[in-house]
Amino acid sequence: MTVENEILNQLDDPQQALQWVNSRIIPYLPNTKITGIQVGNEVFTDDDTTLLQHLVPAVINIYNALAKLGYANIWVSTPSSLAVLETSYPPSAGSFKGEISSMMYQFLNFLQTTKAPFWINAYPYFAYKDDPDSIPLDYVLFNPSQGMVDPTTNLHYDNMLYAMADAVSFSIAKMGFKGIEVRVSETGWPSRGDPNEVGASPQNAATYNRNLLKRQMANQGTPLNPRMRLEVYLFALFNEDLKPGPTSERNYGLFRPDESMTYNVGISTLATTSPSSSSSPSASGSFSIASSATKIKVNINASPLA
Numbered sequence: 526m527t528v529e530n531e532i533l534n535q536l537d538d539p540q541q542a543l544q545w546v547n548s549r550i551i552p553y554l555p556n557t558k559i560t561g562i563q564v565g566n567e568v569f570t571d572d573d574t575t576l577l578q579h580l581v582p583a584v585i586n587i588y589n590a591l592a593k594l595g596y597a598n599i600w601v602s603t604p605s606s607l608a609v610l611e612t613s614y615p616p617s618a619g620s621f622k623g624e625i626s627s628m629m630y631q632f633l634n635f636l637q638t639t640k641a642p643f644w645i646n647a648y649p650y651f652a653y654k655d656d657p658d659s660i661p662l663d664y665v666l667f668n669p670s671q672g673m674v675d676p677t678t679n680l681h682y683d684n685m686l687y688a689m690a691d692a693v694s695f696s697i698a699k700m701g702f703k704g705i706e707v708r709v710s711e712t713g714w715p716s717r718g719d720p721n722e723v724g725a726s727p728q729n730a731a732t733y734n735r736n737l738l739k740r741q742m743a744n745q746g747t748p749l750n751p752r753m754r755l756e757v758y759l760f761a762l763f764n765e766d767l768k769p770g771p772t773s774e775r776n777y778g779l780f781r782p783d784e785s786m787t788y789n790v791g792i793s794t795l796a797t798t799s800p801s802s803s804s805s806p807s808a809s810g811s812f813s814i815a816s817s818a819t820k821i822k823v824n825i826n827a828s829p830l831a
Contacts, residue, residue, distance in 0.1 A: 526550065527563045528587070530571065533579040536564070542586030543593070551594060561600040562587060563710070567646065569625050570608040581631045588639060600641040603632070604710035607647055607689060610696055616749070617677040619692030620699055633702045642756075644710035645693050649685040650724060650733075650773075657723045660685075666714075666729060667736030680748040686712060686737070686757075691749040706753065712737070713760040715773035716787050725773045731788040734759060734779070738790060 526549070528536065536542045550559060564587055568580045580603060588601040607613060609629070611622045621629050636643055649665040663670035665685045672683040682688040686709070693707045714733035718725025737757065744754040764778035764787065779787055 526559055526561070528565060528583070530565045530568060530573075530576055533565050533568070533576055533583045536586055537579045537582035539586045539589065542583065543590040546587060546590040546594065550591070550596070550599075554596065559599055561602065561641075562591075563644065564601060564603045566604055567606045567608075568603060569605050569629065577625070577628055581628060581635065584632065584635060588635075600639065602636065602641045602644055604644040604646055607645060607693075609645075610692060613689060613692040615673070615675040615677065616680070616682070616688050616691040617675050617695050619695035621696050626700070630700055633697060633700055633705065636705050637702050640704075642706040642708045643693065643697060644708050645690065646711040647686055647689040647709050648712055648714075649689070650714050652685060654718075654723050654725070662724065662729070666732045667740065668732065675748075678749075682748055687747040687755065690755055691747050694747075694749055707750075707755075709755065709757040711758060711760040713777045715776045716778075717776040718773040719771050722771060722773050725776070727788045730777075731790060734790045 528545070532545075536545060550562070553559065564584045565576065565580060568576050571577070584601055584603060588597075591597060591599050591601070609621055609625060611620050612618045633643070635641070653660050653662065653665045661670055662668075664672060664683070667684045667686075670683060672681055673688070674681050680691075682691075690707050690709060697705050697707070714730040715722070715725040716727045716730040737759065741754075741757055746753045747755050759779075761777045761779075763780050763782055765775050766782055768774050776787075779790060781787055
């Protein structure tokens with residue numbers, strides 16, 4: 526579930542937060558399995574800098590309202606863009622921007638206290654588009670490549686997404702916090718783009734998402750946290766034809782709005798809340814897809830991924 530940025534200023538009032546939980550969450554429990562609530566989106570780097578002062582109070586008030594009503598098991602967090610980092614390369618040099626450090630400290634303290642994850646929207650595509658001459662395409666597409674070795678930790682990275690996630694983990698550690706899990710709330714690759722949007726193509730989008738699916742199905746962790754599967758949400762299920770901006774912004778979907786497939790990454794059926802929707806573990810896995818504010822679990826047929 527997601528709280529829109531526009532109402533964060535209301536939710537720094539505990540009573541308004543309680544009312545929001547009572548109207549938006551409680552009526553759907555327990556029939557709907559709600560595991561977490563994202564309060565706002567990319568607030569730390571939003572153009573409206575006044576939003577940030579409301580973020581942590583809103584997060585705390587939403588959590589307290591859930592706890593008061595007996596649902597403290599539902600985590601509360603917020604997704605951030607990679608722009609919260611001052612430095613992300615190499616991963617061990619990762620650090621948050623100084624201007625948000627005070628508010629970030631308060632937020633991380635909340636996450637550690639409540640054992641909630643830190644979510645990051647991470648798009649290797651943007652890094653490649655901005656510097657295609659310096660960044661190997663295979664490295665960002667999860668294809669076999671030389672990769673890179675972090676000179677401080679000697680950890681080897683064979684793809685950029687995992688390097689981005691670990692840069693966030695190092696940034697959290699430098700703020701003095703331990704045990705906060707980093708998860709990827711959005712990643713993906715556009716199947717179309719404008720002439721200046723290098724790399725936006727159906728072939729690259731299919732390769733990125735297929736390779737990512739394989740790693741998710743293998744429960745793979747990052748070099749820094751190899752024993753913990755990096756949880757990833759793929760953006761997006763459908764193309765957003767009415768979205769403004771560059772052509773790429775309207776072409777991240779696995780499907781078109783008419784439900785035809787943009788390209789095949791091996792999706793067979795949409796999962797439901799019924800246990801009977803699960804496929805055989807030997808043939809299928811589970812992967813998460815974000816579509817606008819919706820995150821949907823799907824079954825993956827492994828055979829087309831070869």
